Amino acid sequence: MKQLSLSSVTLALFLCATSIAISAPSEWVQWDVSSGGNGHWYKPVPGFPGITWTLANELAQMEGGYLATITSAEENAFVFSLVANDPQYWNFCCNYSGAALGGLQQEGAPEPAGGWYWVTGESWTYSNWYPGQPNNRPEAEIPEERLQFFFPDGQWNDLAKLDFNLGGYVVERDPNLDHSFLYGDRKSVV
DSSP states (O other): OOOOOHHHHHHHHHHHHHTOOOOOOOOOEEOOGGGTOOSOEEEEEEOOTTOOHHHHHHHHHHTTSEEOOOOSHHHHHHHHHTTTTOGGGOBTTTTTEEEEEEEEEOTTOSTTTTTEEETTOOOOOOOOBOTTOOOOOTTOSSOOOEEEEETTTTEEEEEOTTOOOOOEEEEEEOTTSOGGGGTSSSOOOO
């Protein structure tokens, strides 16, 4: 049986109690193997007030998946195409920030580019950083150790785990992967 974290329960109660109107998320889209894809399913979810990388990560797990992990230029192009031309996936008021992805940096890793990994444990064999990123924004008090798309062309930016500067997130499901590792006795990534 899936265990819910206290923050997940708190989130559910908050959303019900305050009746926040969240845009309807898109449908699941499969990146077909016959088209050169990996056979995984992806679902872009629009941003809403109060969304952070940490919350997006929890919501992705509640959907039975995880924040999208990008392991090739082709996958980056496919996932980016799901959000690229739709303003509901972008926070244009603040730096053109886009959807959260499942990349994060190990605590204490060499800054700014060391120790990045995917929430699934997949190898970090591909990256598509925007010029000058990751920069861990030196003037910030909280380190930038999470990943998101950056407008306009699918490059990446680092941001803090509790930064509200998101345009949504992309959930991924691998039909061949046992997702229980995301929920079981292992401590959840926050």
